[in-house]
Amino acid sequence: MNTHGDIALIGLAVMGQNLILNMNDHGFTVVAYNRTVSKVDEFLAKEAKGTKVIGASSIPDMVAKLKKPRRVMMLVKAGPAVDDLIQQLVPHLEPGDIIIDGGNSLAQDTARRVREVEAKGLLYVGTGVSGGEEGARRGPSIMPGGSPAAWPHLRPIFQGVAAKVEGGAPCCDWVGEGGAGHYVKMVHNGIEYGDMQLIGEAYHLMKEGLGMSYDEMHEVFAEWNQGVLDSYLIEITRDILAFKEPDGTPLVERILDTAGQKGTGKWTVQDSMEHGIPITLISEAVYARFVSALKDERVAASKVLEGPTIPRIEVAGDAGKRAMIDAIRDALYASKMISYAQGYMLMRAAAKANGWNLNYGGIALMWRGGCIIRSRFLGKIKDAFDRDASLVNLLLDPYFKGEIERAQPGWRKAIAGAVTAGIPVPAFSTALAFYDSYRSARLPANLLQAQRDYFGAHTYERTDGPRGEFHHTNWTGRGGETSSSTYNA
Secondary structure (H helix, E strand, O other): OOOOEOEEEEOOOHHHHHHHHHHHHOOOOEEEEOOOHHHHHHHHHOOOOOOOOEEOOOHHHHHHOEOOOOEEEEOOOOOHHHHHHHHHHHHHOOOOOEEEEOOOOOHHHHHHHHHHHHOOOOEEEEEEEEOHHHHHHHOOEEEEEEOHHHHHHHHHHHHHHOOEOHHHOEOEOOOEEOOHHHHHHHHHHHHHHHHHHHHHHHHHHHHHHOOOOHHHHHHHHHHHOOOOOOEHHHHHHHHHHHOEOOOOOEHHHHOOOOOOOOOHHHHHHHHHHHHOOOOHHHHHHHHHHHHHHOHHHHHHHHOOOOOOOOOOOOOOHHHHHHHHHHHHHHHHHHHHHHHHHHHHHHHHHHHHHHOOOOOHHHHHHHHOOOOOOOEOHHHHHHHHHHHOOOOOOHHHOHHHHHHHHHHHHHHHHHHHHHHHHOOOOHHHHHHHHHHHHHOOOOOOHHHHHHHHHHHHOOOEOOOOOOOOOOEOOOOOOOOOOOOOOOOOO
8 A cells, every 4th residue: 555645635626636736846745535436537647647746536645645643634615515525524534634625614613623633632623725726736824723833834835835925924823723824815805806807997997987898997907017017917807808809898798797706804803893893895806795795686777877977087188097097006905005004993893802923924925926916015914014014004014004095185086086977886985984084083982972872861971081881861751760771783
């Protein structure tokens, strides 16, 4: 029996196959297994032909071909499939062996699985893997968390195959205990939702607001990719806008405007509710996908509901058009800063609630290469936390403060143009609303609290008294002095 496998990988879909080939390229011997065993044979005969990859015909066969401690990585659909596979694996493993979930599992599920698997003497790691097909093959961003004792056994493999940035630093490091790895991946995906929506709004403003051609927009995105917006998503948008059908029609023009999702953006929003953190931009990005799915309703409504008489952003000649394009760039850049600031606020709240010691600068480094949101911008986030490890909000860092102030006039100009032309920019708009709220020492929530106390005796704090001291007023003269209990749901 061949027992020199360094790691086993279960699940031979696109991500699984490419990650196996990546591991093989870096000198690791991988045991490949799939529930449908014929896929193993097919993989060995085609994509993995000529490699050191070992096939397995069953779970016992797979386990028998591994070095100890055995490292078994699952790349299967999140949810019950993961629990089922763990149950199949456990009887064949020994204390100290490691089970790894490389899918997009809910962090709370991962935390539960860590406890359950550790109770059986085994180790469990939930790791985010980002970068899509290309990342898995050439170097992904990897975000592991779970049983700390597993990390020394996984580090050489994970950091070996991960993407590298300047100086050879791997885009992979230990995140934390429990579900920390999958939580950070979830927030990454939420930010990804936000970035994609922001780019879509910029595209919409240029196409419908300025009447630009696809070739013109391609040139703009190519230019943006050379500056502060340099990133994977800007790069692929540049390429997408230039892609034409055989008849010369831009392919994007023929793609139905209904967006799908796999749930991680929604999970991010739901968790923000639990922690009381306003990740408004990611929320709007998720809701924008929901609105896009109402295609038939939107088509019907477009024939009934009226908007502005001139559905264009009015500009004065080429110079005015150029100025508006620059304003759209600034709106995209400023809103992106808000999205990341909010994402980091959420991670900070989750870390406090779960007792995680997250390395926020290190997380930015993990995201700098290999993943969907990789960008030049992330290096500035790492610098910010290098300057102040206890930074409360990215917007308060001197660099980001300066950048958002510089972009602010264009940001407001682009949103004003969109509103006047009737072009929806929910992510641009909510980002600015958050910025204006966050920089306001006083908000109208005092009136809101008065209303709550008026109709429900929910009490309020006073500006001329200490925090934590609650008061109730008999607003009508007909009420009593009894107040409702104070709570935050």
